[in-house]
Amino acid sequence: MHKLGLVGVRTSWRTIADGEFFCPECGGDRNYRRRTGKRRLALLGVPVLPRGEVGPVLECSSCGSHFGLDALDHPTTTRFSAMLRDAVHTIALAVLAAGGTSARPVREQAVSVVRSSGFTECTEEQLLSLLAALAADTGRLPGTYHDGRDGLDPCGTALAIELHEALEPLAPHLAPAGRESLLLQGARIALADGPYTGPEREVLTTVGGALSLDEADTERLLAAARTPS
Template structure:
């Protein structure tokens, strides 16, 4: 009876909306970001303010409510795009460290196959070589910068197996024309570091890839 007479209610207001990954639905959904003000009610009527409520994210589909931190998790669509870009960047980096691109035909083909498998079905050697030349014109520092930028954005959202798989993509490209070059090992070490894989695990994975090549 007491709860029917007095209580605290929150009046919510929509502040923003967009797409997010809803853990309850298990997929990408629309959301509304809500801010609220709490009020003491008497007989259903608001009488006294009780301050602001913590803002929440509400799924439009299931009406589940979540803390704002869920918006830092990329949507499935965004995660797929990040993964494609990461594979593309690693392939370009390995191509850039392969020496003369005209002589490294197996590396070129391995890079194209990796990029196509990642979702760029229309990728060609010519297109990769053009991008490689544009990236290489800025020097090795720019290549390293692009690798770290692409992989650092993705790494927090991948499980260990996914991060290792991405490193192995680069390793397989490097091994298409024989044992690792010094420049390739240096770049693969950068890839491993950007993916938050420790040096010991990076060395182990690269050695395993070389044995199975």
């Protein structure tokens, strides 16, 4: 209670929900209580007059700090890791679908990239099965995409949608270096069997856009990936 002589304001809190969030104060995943409150003017510690409602707020169960509901927009560490794994997996599938899977170096690089993201038991067979399912849904086989001159999306509408759905929610929570790293991982898959093909470049351009990289940065990174380290 904030004391003003014998008079103060007291807040009575009520918990309406709970869950897990990333606490900005603790710097990690914590449980929270979603709470609303009512303020009352108190005389000698006894509430006597209503002074309006407070909240809702999120109260960290560890440090007790209060935050606005927008704190839930930041993914938990567990959720962030899952989003990152899914993003890498989606990029790998999109590049394979655009460039084809006939070259062993491409398949091996795709598996290596996906495993390093956290899918440690990923195999070539699993990726090829997913691509076959994708081809069955779209009626289009990997490596047979149009060049865009007829107005069709060279990387396939379904793939473009998948890329945006996987990458756009993640991009605001990644530092620029993290977003660039995702694009470069896709570029390394595409380059494993030689220079970019037209469809591969189109997919990677889509990846850059979904990651909020501007066209100049995307082109710079794709060029840099071609340069031996």
